[in-house]
Amino acid sequence: xxxxxxxxxxxxxxxxxxxxxxxxxxxxxxxxxxxxxxxxxxxxxxxxxxxxxxxxxxxxxxxxxxxxxxxxxxxxxxxxxxxxxxxxxxxxxxxxxxxxxxxxxxxxxxxxxxxxxxxxxxxxxxxxxxxxxxxxxxxxxxxxxxxxxxxxxxxxxxxxxxxxxxxxxxxxxxxxxxxxxxxxxxxxxxxxxxxxxxxxxxxxxxxxxxxxxxxxxxxxxxxxxxxxxxxxxxxxxxxxxxxxxxxxxxxxxxxxxxxxxxxxxxxxxxxxxxxxxxxxxxxxxxxxxxxxxxxxxxxxxxxxxxxxxxxxxxxxxxxxxxxxxxxxxxxxxxxxxxxxxxxxxxxxxxxxxx
Numbered sequence: 072x073x074x075x076x077x078x079x080x081x082x083x084x085x086x087x088x089x090x091x092x093x094x095x096x097x098x099x100x101x102x103x104x105x106x107x108x109x110x111x112x113x114x115x116x117x118x119x120x121x122x123x124x125x126x127x128x129x130x131x132x133x134x135x136x137x138x139x140x141x142x143x144x145x146x147x148x149x150x151x152x153x154x155x156x157x158x159x160x161x162x163x164x165x166x167x168x169x170x171x172x173x174x175x176x177x178x179x180x181x182x183x184x185x186x187x188x189x190x191x192x193x194x195x196x197x198x199x200x201x202x203x204x205x206x207x208x209x210x211x212x213x214x215x216x217x218x219x220x221x222x223x224x225x226x227x228x229x230x231x232x233x234x235x236x237x238x239x240x241x242x243x244x245x246x247x248x249x250x251x252x253x254x255x256x257x258x259x260x261x262x263x264x265x266x267x268x269x270x271x272x273x274x275x276x277x278x279x280x281x282x283x284x285x286x287x288x289x290x291x292x293x294x295x296x297x298x299x300x301x302x303x304x305x306x307x308x309x310x311x312x313x314x315x316x317x318x319x320x321x322x323x324x325x326x327x328x329x330x331x332x333x334x335x336x337x338x339x340x341x342x343x344x345x346x347x348x349x350x351x352x353x354x355x356x357x358x359x360x361x362x363x364x365x366x367x368x369x370x371x372x373x374x375x376x377x378x379x380x381x382x383x384x385x386x387x388x389x390x391x392x393x394x395x396x397x398x399x400x401x402x403x404x405x406x407x408x409x410x411x412x413x414x415x416x417x418x419x420x421x422x423x424x425x
Contacts, residue, residue, distance in 0.1 A: 077353030139324030149219035193234030220255030245289035268299025329353030
């Protein structure tokens with residue numbers, strides 16, 4: 072099985088964005104638009120939004136299951152207030168649940184959190200619990216900068232975040248560290264803000280004792296870990312100078328990277344530097360870069376091609392394409408194990424009836 076750990080619903084029906092525009096317009100008059108104002112989205116609208124996008128690409132590229140979450144750039148936690156964010160988040164997460172219900176063999180849900188600048192992260196715990204326990208989601212996306220590029224939040228390793236981490240540990244779910252849109256003109260969203268955040272999160276983890284306090288906590292740093300693999304020697308040296316433990320003995324027990332790197336040399340570097348046990352296959356499709364690379368004639372975000380070109384052993388391919396995802400997302404592993412048991416039982420009964 073090939074599991075893509077990083078997919079966003081970037082092609083959601085227009086009615087979802089219409090609701091968001093209603094929210095934004097209401098804020099100008101100090102009105103919080105209720106969730107009931109969300110226009111009707113039919114199952115056919117959802118199918119149409121996926122069949123010629125994510126599903127088409129899954130089939131063409133030979134991937135099986137996408138860990139699917141709301142559009143990252145649209146989380147936009149800096150817009151409005153806590154109520155605005157809570158209602159927008161619920162609308163987005165409910166739509167992901169409907170996608171998974173329509174296509175349970177192709178998608179499994181990860182939730183957006185209703186974060187808001189200056190609001191305690193623990194206030195997001197209820198939505199996380201709802202999504203995991205009621206909707207069957209297996210993780211969350213955690214925005215380290217709800218301010219949208221101004222970085223007004225304390226580091227992810229501050230005790231400010233601990234109540235949310237306690238809920239993650241209780242539910243045994245990981246978080247992908249993923250910022251949203253940038254309202255800071257100095258930082259292009261997908262070209263700078265995303266990569267800055269990935270790199271910043273890793274450095275915060277390196278300098279803290281977070282994982283001594285939460286030994287089972289797991290984070291995925293997307294986009295290949297930002298600048299981290301390219302500057303691995305720098306981080307090893309900084310850790311040494313700070314008298315920190317070796318990265319392999321501390322940070323890498325809890326932090327993982329995906330393969331959302333859009334050229335073969337980048338993937339080659341990632342695999343040379345980061346242990347294979349810490350790498351999860353991801354493509355981000357349909358995501359930040361949607362075009363065809365004129366040098367290869369293939370889509371930039373067809374990251375499976377890059378991994379296939381590495382000549383990995385069967386054991387390492389299994390880890391990257393399936394095994395590591397099942398280890399980092401225990402609820403995914405449990406679901407797949409249940410499905411396998413049901414399939415085996417059904418086949419056994421059918422054979423016995425012959």
